[in-house]
Amino acid sequence: MEKRIKRSDEPIWWALFSAGGVCFAVFVPAAILFIALLIPLGLLPVETLDFERSRSLLFSFPGLIFIGAVICLPLFHAMHRIRHGLHDLKLGRDKTNKIIAYGAAMLFSVVALLGFVLGNM
């Protein structure tokens, strides 16, 4: 009889956590600085993000890389830390927290990618 070895799924979450950690450290600071601070504060002209221009920037191949590096991977990083933070604070049950945390990361990643597809139609 063949015996199935039950393998842990943890390496997947840790790999996504570290990939997201690199993005959070290298790509996210620039994204926050330009999109959420310099342009809203008027230190760069607001036309930098005018409608047509933003559409063509985001719904392009570099835009897809942006979504992966600034939205999807950092989301998995964030939700992994939230899951472990909840455990550290002894809040909830880890089994449930795990499903909610990674489920949310997956859901929002799909929402972002769906938005990208819609923008290219």
Add this chain to the structure above:
Amino acid sequence: MAKHVGYFPELKRNWWLKNRYFMAYMAREATVLPLVFFIVCLLAGLYSLLLGPGSWQGWLHFMQNPITIAINLLALGASLFHAATFFTLFPRVMPLRVGGRAIPAKWIILGQWFGVLLVMALFAWVFGRGM
């Protein structure tokens, strides 16, 4: 199976407040909270781009709200704090060698900060084109 009879101290919920290293650990865990806020902002921006110029203007207006700016400023600080801890960790986890000689940790850390600046320069170039 033998029954556990040893002493098991119960960990209290506020264990991390008792030592500044534990507090630094929890602060780093908390860096993702403003990050999640920024990501939600971006997702809202993405969908307002799909909805049309009116929604996009609304989103730009929302990004100019002082509270939004304050939280995003916190997110920038959090991302740089995370980067600082992450970059120091890298040469410890994966020491690099060139020609049999170890590259000093300081150089690896500086190299990573250079990467951050390079990405900022890339953003400046992309946003500055044709302006």
